[in-house]
Amino acid sequence: MSYVVEMLNIRKEFAGIVANDNITLRLKKGEVHALLGENGAGKSTLMSVLFGMYKPEKGQIKINGEEVKITSPNKANELGIGMVHQHFKLVENFTVTENIILGNEPKKLGLVVDKEKAAKKILEISKKYNLNIDPYAKIEDISVGMQQRVEILKMLYREANVLILDEPTAVLTPDEISELMNIIRDLIKEGKSIIIITHKLREIKAIADKCTVIRRGKYIGTVDVKDTTEAKMAEMMVGREVSFKVEKKEAKPGKTVLKIDNLSVMNNKKVLGLKNFSIEARAGEILGIAGVEGNGQSELVEAITGMRKIHDGNIELLGENIETLSIRNRIDKGISYIPEDRHKRGLVLDYSLEENIVLKSYKNKPFSNKGILNRKAIREYAKEIIKAFDVRSGEGEKTIVRSMSGGNQQKAIIGREIEADPKLLIAVQPTRGLDVGSIEYIHKRLVEERDKGKAVLLVSLELDEVLNVSDRIAVVNAGELIGIVNASETNENEVGLMMAGVKEEVALHE
Template identity: 75%
Template sequence: MEYVVEMLNIRKEFPGIVANDNITLQLKKGEIHALLGENGAGKSTLMSVLFGMYQPEGGVIKVRGKEVKISNPNIANDLGIGMVHQHFKLVENFTVTENIILGSESKRFGLFIDIKGAAKKIEDLSKKYGLNVDPYAKIEEISVGMQQRVEILKMLYRNAEVLIFDEPTAVLTPQEIEELIDIWKTLVKEGKSIIIITHKLKEIKAAADRCSVIRRGRYIGTVNVKETSEAEMAKMMVGREVSFKVEKSPYEPGEVLAKIEHLNVKNNKKVLGVKDLSLEIRSGEILGIAGVEGNGQTELVEAITGLRKIESGKIDLKGNDISNLSIRGRIESGIAHIPEDRQKRGLVLDYTIEENMVLQKYMKEPFSNKLGLLNKGEIRKYANKIIEDFDVRSGEGAISPAKTLSGGNQQKAIIGREIELQPELLIAVQPTRGLDVGSIEYIHKRLVEQRDKGKGVLLISLELDEILNLSDKIAVINNGELIGIVNADETDEKEIGLMMAGVKKEDNNNEE
């Protein structure tokens, strides 16, 4: 059997943790191979070893049958291996072409960088693989999905034969995901070989030929995707049966907890991102907000949490107008927020986990005394409880810097911190983005638990399944306006999809 890449018995250790415990992965030429595992299972580490970002303590890497030492990413590039990272590595104010040629500039007569020639080559590559990228567009002006295509072009420009994608669909809309899978299939037809790091079973079924599973740093096995069910793969990944259904008691709403009246909020382009929006959230209710990304969800959440000022309208919590309170004032009045961007808004990446767990509370007893001196012991005890309850995995526990955790474990830490505030209103934005099925099941339970304690939960998610599964009521927004509110158990994906496209509920019925 001819393999383009073989990783045999790879071992990689970090302080306090064996990330890869003798893992073997074999990639055939022209296949899409999924690397599946829970958050922190060691998937990204294994691929970072292949891409030369880490050196393994043991094991052998072969490329096209020859043993190689990949001591840095430039050597990986020379061997025809490219990687698109989960958080893209692009310079915002450069054009697409400038980003792609960075580090591999070809100079005409040794003096000038031939931007025109590069742009032409990029345009040809873009056409060949159906990427539709404008070589002269600036990165800051194009969508996340387009930025990902720029990363793909960067690899193709350097003649990569093996393309690695780390959690490639975490930031894409459902339509962009379909387009990406089509792009992969085109790449494979042209003789490329692809590895996708993921924990989304639906996408593995749609795209991959074979799937290798790792759990807690160990290799579990490789299966043929066509012959293996999602439930079987989930069990290999988590080590137990996983329920894909959310268990919850019947919906019994209490009184109105939060009231949003005629809210108008400007977006970053200085036009209204939220238009005359009114909503009520009751205690004992999960209100889901459905909409295609960029339709006012971000502005709405930032207006409620105090991150963005409102133009007009009113936000009321338990009978008090909180529209002009500071962010801290809103936290004190009972709002907790699981933010959309865990690295920009959720954590201070250079702080330890324990420091991050008390960001809203460090100035209060028992975490500090009247003189403002921090009580390290209490802080650690509190952090350890969250780490334990929410299964936050890290090398050195509470003293691990936040930036050393995998994305999914960063997410679990934030969710733990926010739920531990015991808020009246929990705003959960994309709470399970980047989490594996085992963690998703757990987080869903915790959100339902908040609702059953009589709290209100505002859930914003781009995963329609999640909205339909978890919510009691669903509010659909399009272009910053409320299109309609439906009961979750009386609707389906089709109806919500139409509303997301801007078709009002009464118009749907006319079409039937």
């Protein structure tokens, strides 16, 4: 059997941690091979070894049957291997073309960079694979989904035959995900071979031929996707049966914690992103906000948390108007916030885990006294959260957050926000980029917070998450409230229609 890539018995260690312990993965030509594992299982590390970013302590790599030493990403490129990282490596204020040719510039007469020639080639590749990319657009002006296509184009421009996609759907909308699946199918038709790192079982079933599972750095097995159920793959990944259904008793809503009345908020384009929006979130309930991305959810959350000025209307927390309060005052009044973008809004990446865990509370006792930090108290508190939320990191609370996997960064934020004992917990895309085991755990914690009498506002683009976890669902479209339904009395079809702008009464009869 001929393989384009063979990674045999790979071992990779970091400062006392074995990230990859004797792992084997074989990729055939024209195959989509999924690499499945929990957050921090060692998936990205294994692929970084293949891409020449890390040197393995043991094992061998063969490309088309010949053993190779991949000493750098440039060497990987020469061997026809390309990688799209989970967090894109693009220069925001450069054009698409400038990003793609960076480090590989075609020269005119050996002197001047020939951008025209490059742009023409980029357009040809873009058309061939239905990528629909404008070579002259600036990165900062295009959507996240388009930026990902630029990364794919970058590999194709360098004539890669083996494409590694690291968590490619973590940042995409549902429409963009189905478009990406079509792009992957086109790539395979053209004879490319693809390794996709993911923990979304539904997507593995939709696109992959084979699936290799690793758990805590160890090889568990490789299966034929068409013959293996999602439940079986989940069990291989987590090491136990996983429940896809959220267990919860009926909510017992109490007093109103958050009251939003006729709220209007401007978006970045200086037009109303949220119009005359009114909702109430009560103690002891989870209120879900459902909608396609970009329909006013960000403006709503930023107005509540104090990151965006309101245009009109009122925001009350436990009967007190808070729209003029500072962000810090709102935190002190009991608002916790799990942000959608963990890097921009949730963490200081070059701080340690313990510093990030007390980012919002370092000024309070016992963490400081008269401006002097109590490092011991901070460390103990961080250790508790790391243990309670199963945050996996190389050096415990001293780990620099940038070095952690995305899912573990997310668990650290969720731990920090829940342990602050808020009155109102705002969770935006709380399980984005998490594996099934972690998702199950986070959902359980959100329900626990509800049962402790907190008001939880859940904003998610995953419709099944909103339906599964919420008690009531407010549907937003183009910045307006389309209607509010009880989660137990609705279904995907009705909420989907409302998300498209069909009013509640009409959606019920469709």
